[in-house]
Structures are given as C-alpha cells and as structure tokens.
Amino acid sequence: MAESHYLSWGRYPRFPQAGTELLWRSDPLPELPADAGQMLPYGAGRSYGDVCLNRGGTVLATRALRHFIEFDREAGTLRCEAGVTLEEIARLTLPAGWWLPVTPGTAFATVGGAVANDVHGKNHHRVGTFGCHVLRFELLRSDGSRRVCTAEQHAQLFAATIGGLGLTGLITWVEIKLRPVRGAWLDTETLKFGHADDLLKLSAGSESGHEYTVAWLDCAATGARLGRGLFTRANHADTAAAMPRRRAPGVPFTPPVSLVNRYSVRLFNAVWYARQRERRRARRVPMHAFFYPLDAIAHWNRIYGPRGMLQHQAVLPGADGPAALREMLKQISRAGTGSFLAVAKVFGAVKSPGMLSFPRPGVSLALDFPMSPDTLRLLGRLDALTLECGGAVYPAKDACMDPRLFRAGFPQWEEFATHVDPAFSSSFWRRVTGDGLD
C-alpha cells in the first residue's frame, strides 16, 4: 500500500495522491503541468471517504491559507481564510464571548471544508447546517475570476458552493456569523433508553427545550433491546468559566491489524451502555468534551489498521424513517462486524442554502466500520435501505455509494453540475456522476 501525504480521515481509499500547497490567497491558482489532471482543494483531510481525494489529479492543500482577516467583536462576525480550522476560530473567539454557530464532531476541520461539506452538528434541529451561517465567501475559479458570493450576489454559485464538495472553485476566505456564549461549559443531561423507538420520542420531547441533542446507540444489542442507547441533550451553561486545558494523548502508530473487531465492538458497546447506571444523569461539562470527544485522541483513525475504515451516515426521512432505522440496526447486528460508534440525530426542518446539502428532516444514523469485504457488503445493504425510504447518504463520509443513490438523494445534482469549475474534479464526483472509471 503506497504511503501518501494526502489521505482522507478514513484512510480508505488509498493511493498516491499528487498535491501542491497554496501559500497566499492573493496568488492565482497554480499553473500545473499538462499531465497534472484536474484540481481539488484539500483542507485538513477530515472528511472520511473520497470527497477530498482526486486520483490522477492534483489536490491544492489549503492549510497554509490560515490567516484571519477581520473579527467584529461587537457583531460577532468573523472573516478568515479557508484553511483556518474550527479549533483556531474557537481559540480566538471564545474568550471574546463568541462560539461556532454549528460545529461537527471534530474541531480540526477547516472552515473551507465546513462550507464545502455543509457540515452539521448536534443543534441541527435549531439552527440548520454550517452553511446557514455563512454570510459570504470569495470563490477563485480556474478562469482567474474572483467572486464574492452571498445569498444575493452570485446567488447560484453561493448555493452550489455550500455543500459543493470543493468542486465549484477554490474558496479563499469565508465570513461567518458566530453565536454568543457566556463561557465554555454546557449543562448536559443523559438519558438511558431501551429501544430505538424511545429515541425518537425523547428527541421530539427535547427539541424545544434543548439546543443540542444526540444519541449513542449500542448497535451490538438485538431483539427487544435493539437500538438501546444513551440520549444526551444540552444547553450552554450560564457561567463565564473558561475552557479547562486537556492533554492530548495519541495513537502513535498504525497497528498491523484493526483493533476494532466484532469482539472489541461488543465489549465496548456493552461497557459504554452499562457505565451509566441511573436512568438520568445531569452533568456540567466543558465544550470540547461534549463536542469533540475524539479530538482528545490524536490520530484515533489509526486504530483501524492499515486497511482503514469506512463511515456511513444516512438520513432516513418521513414516516418510513423509524422503520428503516430499525431495519438498519438489525442488519448491522446480524452482520456482526458492529460499528464502534453509532450516533443518531434527528434533523430539523431548517433549510440550508446549499444545493447538495445533506441534512433534511428525518433521523440520521452515523456509523463506522473497519474496512473489509464484509463491511462493503453491509454498506450495500444499508444503502439499499436508504434508497428505499427516499433518504440520502452523506458524501463527506462516503467511499462507496452507488451513482443511483447519489442522484436520488441529491436531485439537484444536475443543476449543481452546471456550476462545477471545468478544471476541478474529485474521486467522489467522478464516481457518483458517472463513468465509473476512477
């Protein structure tokens, strides 16, 4: 297996990936040699499958584009380059009383990546996706043009670029609207539930009173316990206390085989479920422990061994959603591979401006599996269930969905395609639109 500097977070698929580093946003796009293929921006490499990869082409690494441009401490607006990470933003804005309006499960993603994947968080039911809080950004296209896009100005490009998977050109900078907070703590409440159906009830009952909701499911459980788990809801705490420091241990090397297997998954899930004995537990926790538990372990993706991992996140909309969720959980427990972490979230109705935005009303289930032929077969079945109930699979976590599922889940894809920069492409895009040759 060839080592490559440019990998996705799932470390699958894996191939030698050419790349060039962008240094200044004032520079034009690099002049690549004729055989360099098409371009694709690459931020922190925190998406899982192949949306950040470009086999046979070149990735444009944006991590050096990490300058702040303007921070209005009164209005709570921040303008920064696309390679700035959410962690860098939080470090700047939190002491001034501002927090990310939406954050995914890692703070190490770049703001450009957050726009391009239109990421969502545990507050989706209240505030929608990251793209809902983007005021404007600059798009540098391969024809040399620079366009400042807003909901009004270049509105079509604005909509195409939010969730546009980096295909519409290079986002050089982004301006976002932040959310005021008093301090760095959250009041959380974790409720134990015995079956997947309880999750939906708990979720519906918590949405009006809680800004953040999420559930962890024990996907090794079966029968009457199918989809048992822990439901957590939270609000910002009314305290000005700052973020405590935490140490960041890491996985120092890739073990020769995945440490995640059917036995460790079963054990972990059972222990995790049993850890909370009471039905309800309330705790005040620092933000990073709530939002980014895995960020505390550097290179945690290495535990899946040299073959890497596959993520799967589907949203199952409408009246058939709960049944489809139960069926998925059955398939997973039957397959036995198990998902180390299974996270469920009920999305709300706030609409994103993005044409290819993934979240939509319904229940969403996020899973991760060690890469294996069995896993690929299981994901095929999960994809079929998703297609059947009219759902969609999240591109940022996908490495294998079928073009039919993509087109069904993202009906605006053809309109989107007209905004793709002719010099840009990705492994994902070629896979789902078409010739199957990537």
Next chain:
Amino acid sequence: MTVLTRVLIVGATSAIAAATARRYAERGAQLFLVARDPARLDIVAADLTVRGATRVDTLAADLLDYDSHGALVAAALDACQTLDVVLIAHGVLPEQGAVEATPAAALEAMHVNLLSVMSIALTLRAPLLAQGSGTLAVISSVAGDRGRQSNYVYGAAKGGLDTFLQGLRNRLWAAGVNVVTIKPGFVATPMTRHLPATGLLWSQPEVIAAGIVRAVERRASVVYLPRYWALIMWVVRLIPEFIFKRLRL
C-alpha cells in the same frame, strides 16, 4: 500591567517570521513589518491585528536596495519609538546546482542572505546603541556550521553571518543590547518545500517561533532550534576534514 513590546520584523512574510509575529501579536505587541510583497504584507498585518496586536505598520521594500535601509529603519523608529525586539528573517535557499552553474546566482544569494542582513543590522546599530536596550535576533542556519557539498553557497552566507553577529553581539553588549543568533535545523516552510520534508529532523515553523520568543526573553547568544540540533552540529563539526571531505552530505 503589561508593558507594550515593540517589534520590528524584516522578512515578515516568511513562514518562521510570520509564526513568530503571531506569538507577539497574541501578547498585544506593536509590530512593524517589512517584506517585499505588499499584498502578502497586508494579509499578515490583518491576521496579526485580529490576533490582538496593538498596532501593525507595514513597509513594502526591496531589501537588496541598500540605499533604502536608512529610510526603513527611520520609518520603524518613527512608528515604534523604541525597538524592543528586532527580528531579521529574510533569506533564500538557492538550488545548489543552479548556483554552481551560474556564479552570478551565487553572488545574488550572498546579497540576500548575508550582505543585505549586514547592511540592515549596521543601520540599526546606532539607534540600538542610543536606546541602550532591546534584542536583535537574526535567523541564521545550522548550514553555517560547516560547508557541505549540497549547500555550501547558502552555508557560506550563514557562516559569514554567524561571525558578523558574534562581533556585533560583542560590540552592543556593553550598551545593554543583546544580539541572538538563531540557528534552525530543517523547517518545513515554503523555502524548503522542494526538499522531501518528512522525517524526524523536520520541524514546523511554529516550533521555531516559540524558540525564538524564548531565546529573546532569556537574552541568549546562540540558539539551535529545536535544541537537539546543537548536539547534531557539535558532532558534525567534530568530524575531521580528511574524513568529512569524503562524505556525501
């Protein structure tokens, strides 16, 4: 109450300098930045302002225009009054094959890496003596410790710079001005990106920046960054020449 630190950075858009500037900005320093490209200067200046710099001034200048160095120093003094820290950070890493084939390219590299630095440092000498305080930090390199076939033109400039800074340190010490020679090892920056920058000996600019700020604070004379380079270069200097000349380094 914290005292305002006033910092002049020459070559302010280089990766190590920009990372060092961020550290000073986060402490609320006042900065005066000099570099060639005005657009890049604006980008760095805005970033430092957001990060907390009290005031940032910029000056776009061609540092090979020696006649302009007087005006450069005057402008910095005009904005800052006192220069608590001066960091001279500009430089190029010429491709060895190119400078061997074209002596004029070798001389050009000497202008950038040695002569322009000397000229700026000597222009600063009188004002620094007059203010009787402050630190002049200059980025040299481990390459100056011993000539090697792979980069001896770059190494010659840095070796000359080391000797020059030794003397200047000696000259300014009694007046209360410290001169610190910064000798980074391999740093992953745009200057070195044509080299295969992987392995244990490579550092990020942020690590070097932290070392520079620390060296300035403790009024060090010569610092290797990261510190293990002191040991590596001690060994490299110990190798007898009759053996060294046979090595492919």
